[in-house]
Amino acid sequence: MTLPSSPDPATAVSGHPLRVGVVGVGVMGADHVRRLATRIANATLVAIADPDAERAQELADEPGAGVRVIADPMELIADDGVDAVLLASPGAVHTEQLLACIERGTPVLCEKPLTMDSESSMRVIEAERAGGRALVQVGFMRRFDPEYARLKQLLDSGDLGRTLMLHQVHRNLTVPNPHFASEMIVRDSLVHEVDCARWLLGEEIASVQVISPTPTRHALEGVVDPQVSIFRMASGAVVTNEVFVNSRTGYEVRCEAVAESGSAIIGRPASGIYTTRTVPGGGAGSWGGGIDPDYRTRFERAYDLEVQAWVDATRRGELVGPTSWDGHASTVVCTAGMESLATGAPVDVALRAPAIRA
Structure with a gap:
């Protein structure tokens, strides 16, 4: 269940370092901010967004960062100075933010979960399919360990x-x-x-x-x-x-x-x-x-390798690592798992293919 990931001149940004914006600066987001600012090659951290403006500003002021703070995550996603987005926001807001990235053709590395339920994660997959390009990598970092x-x-x-x-x-x-x-x-x-x-x-x-x-x-x-x-x-x-x-x-x-x-x-x-x-x-x-x-x-090394692989592939106009389908499949399994948690009984997992749009 994949979309094309061969080089695409429309999404490649090989001429300059990838300008990355980070949405969400909780524990994981802050870790990614520092990673992008100090350890990832061929990328420049340019903006961060979080409802906690004070926390975001503290991170922006750290040595090696020096990035813009944008109050509204949707404004960061729409910013012409941002080539790609790393989403470390709460899962409940992923759907809106992912769909905005896909609509703009912006590559995105999304921390798990992809979304909070199978219906919304399927919407993300179908939006990618409608656009004809795979843009979403899901943050299952163990694959890079x-x-x-x-x-x-x-x-x-x-x-x-x-x-x-x-x-x-x-x-x-x-x-x-x-x-x-x-x-x-x-x-x-x-x-x-x-x-x-x-x-x-x-x-x-x-x-x-x-x-x-x-x-x-x-x-x-x-x-x-x-x-x-x-x-x-x-x-x-x-x-x-x-x-x-x-x-x-x-x-x-x-x-x-x-x-x-x-x-x-x-x-x-x-x-x-x-x-x-x-x-x-x-x-x-x-x-x-x-x-x-x-x-x-x-998993420090795994996170470093994951983000570096995402940056390098994005600059080539490609996608590596877990896809939106992997995120969707995991959401479906976990939904079945929560049902089993309530009953104690085994629950079958039913995956359906995304709709094919004309």
Whole structure:
């Protein structure tokens, strides 16, 4: 489910550095602002937009930034001095912002989720199709992580035979959001495991079941944490996932692939028996070495490679990485996952092709 991504003179900007605007300067957006200002080649950060004007101005004034602050994100998208947009805004406003980028023919790197529901994500796909060009890359950065890339290469090589199972673990130190809900574990965290399963195995998820163990005492009242989910893939392969957002040990992401002639594990910083323990008084735990405190540390290299690849491809008039279809498929799976969370029963995943417009 792809659109043309060959060089297009209408979208290529190879004659000068890519002028990038960032929408949303929360934790992830601020990280991208600093990344674009200091570590990405052939790109210039020119503008940022966020409802928190004071926060945006602080970022703009940091050494190496020196960018314009535009109050309205839609004004940034419409600005003639912006060649491409990185969306790190809340998912609830992605649809409007993505459609505005597509209407202007502006390439966009959109942090997950693509949109909040399957209907709106399908609108994004159909808008791209109507324009005849793929413009949206979705921020599933694990595809750019060197370990994940090596695992993908190994599985695709066939050296281990047919892949039968994946076991995925995704743990956060803690969640400070006082309004955090059980559904957010599926929509905002498990979504990465959804994309990894589809990408690593090269097929769609046929059904999803979310199981609710006894919650940790650190979870907010009524929040189911941790959660275990099971994906059944189109081929019959099975993927198990643990998502634990209040693990109190640190940020851990790993994946084990089990195939007919061997297995492979990524994300383990030590060999042998690997244990994690809570540090008295709070903070990230340890295994005898350190545990990454959050995703920005664990996947810093992946984010750098992701944004650099997006910049380089955009300057050529191309698109690399996860597409709007990948974002849509993940949204559909997570919607089914939230239904399963409520019932405990497996839920089939039904993907439909976008409408073909005359």
